[in-house]
Amino acid sequence: MHHIYQELRNTNKDYYIYDLNALKQRAAYITDKLNHNVYYAVKANSHHRILSTLLPYVAGFEVASVGEIMKVRQISSDAHIIFGGPVKTYDDLKYAIDHHVSSIQIESLFELDHLIALTEQKESSIDVLIRINLKDIQTSAKLKMAGATQFGMPDEDIKEAMNLIKSSPWINFKGLHFHAMSNNLDANAHIAFIQQALQYHHSDINVPIETMNVGGGIGIDYQHKVAFDFEHFAERVHHMPKLTFEIGRYLVGPIGYYAANVFDIKKNQESNFVLLNGGTNHFRFPKAWHHQHYHTVYRPTKTQRKGRTKILSNEEAFFAGKLCTPNDVFGTKYHIDNIQTGDWVVFHFAGAYAYDISHINFLSHPEPEIIFVTT
Structure with missing residues (x-):
């Protein structure tokens, strides 16, 4: 952690620090262990340095917006792109086609209507997958994406969707997309989900399935107590038919940190x-x-600020920020062994769904400084 701590030089700033060497090692490990197609889910962290670092390792990028397509195209003119998301408008789909996405995951007859019209107008073909909402997924994952959710093509619409696809010379049906959970820590439950996806059958999908996209959802324990058994998982899926994964959190989460200085204790x-x-x-x-x-708490050997000091030891406390709202607390109470003003609190696992999901402009405070370490 020394290479992270040494970047914490200015107590007037807060920081995001990303370890790009760790990202390269992690990407190499994950893609080597999984003998399947691994796409990076851009929503987890869309910074161009993250995308360009991952480019040599992943099969492509999974995106869910025009903005994410734009970010991928800024680092590569020909990287494979999978376009997903439950609402894709005519303009979204037009942009996707114009910027040469590789495939589109269809979740709605309205999307399919737009896509057929666009491809006919442009006389340009596009590969599609139909997103399936599986029932009865057994998981203790933090978020459940299947079942009674807004995702996937309704079962009663699949017949019409397949008829529309077959009637269009420009729409190439390639397979099915499943994404059932998010931040799942149970490797066996994830294996069972993939087996259930592989066994899926619908009487109106009576054409060859070339691509089975089983999404992402592999999780991180943010309390750092248990871990997803990736070695076991990779071994169990090794001999399955070729799969496509969309991995975000598990890939980039552990290589990022958010750090802020202790201003006061009350x-x-x-x-x-x-x-x-x-x-x-x-x-x-x-x-x-x-x-x-x-x-972790980092105490610099040289005092970075002068004046009074407050100390808290062996107590429960909230970590709070500088916003004008009582909701500005970093989760529940924490047990504090020892902390004092001038220390740095460094939150680990901040590489995914951290900066990108935060309301950075609220109250117009200065933005956190972003640092990339490469040594």
């Missing part, structure tokens, strides 16, 4: 608060998921 109405020179506007994830987020 006790109000019997509750302790460690106030950080940052906020949930910059690192929203612990608040959004209402959890304790694994962190």
Whole structure:
């Protein structure tokens, strides 16, 4: 961690720090272990340095917006792109075709109507997959994406969708897309989900299936107590038919850190608060998921600030930020071994769904500084 801590030089700033060497090693490990197609889910972290670092390792990029297509095309003119998401408008689909996405995941007859019209107009073909919403997925994952959710083609629309696809000379049906869970820590449950996807059958899908996209959802334990058994998972899926994965969180989450300096320590109405020179506007994830987020405390050997000092030891406390709202707390109470003003609180696993999901511009505070380490 020294290479991360040494970047914490200015107590007036908060930081995102990404370890690009760790990202390269992790990407090489994951793509080597999985003898399948691994796409990166751009929504996890869309910074161009992250995308360009991953480019040599992944089969392509999964995107869910025009903006994400644009970001991928800024780092590569020909990288494979899978375009997903539950609402894709006519303009979205036009942009996707114009910028040569490789395939589109269809979730709606309205999308398919637009796509047929566009491809006929442009006399340009496009590969499509139909997203399937599986029933009865058994998972303890934090988020469930299948079942009674807004995702996937309704079962009663599949027959019409297949008829429309077959009637169009420009729409190439390639297969099925499944994405059933998010941040799943149970490798066996994930294997069972993939087996269920492979066994899926619909009487109106009576053409060859070339691509089975089983999405992402492999998780990270943000309390740093248990881990997804990736070795076991990779071994079990090794001999399955060729699959496509869309991995985001598991790939980039562990290589990022969010750090903020301890400005003050207070006790109000019997509750302790460690106030950080940052906020949930910059690192929203612990608040959004209402959890304790694994962190370390770094105390510089040389004092970076002068004046009074406050210390808290062996107490429960909230980490709070600088926003004008009582909601600006980083999840639930934490047990504090020892902390003092001037220390740095460094939240780990901040490489995914951290900066990108935060309301950075709220209250117009200065943005966190982003640092990439390569040594």
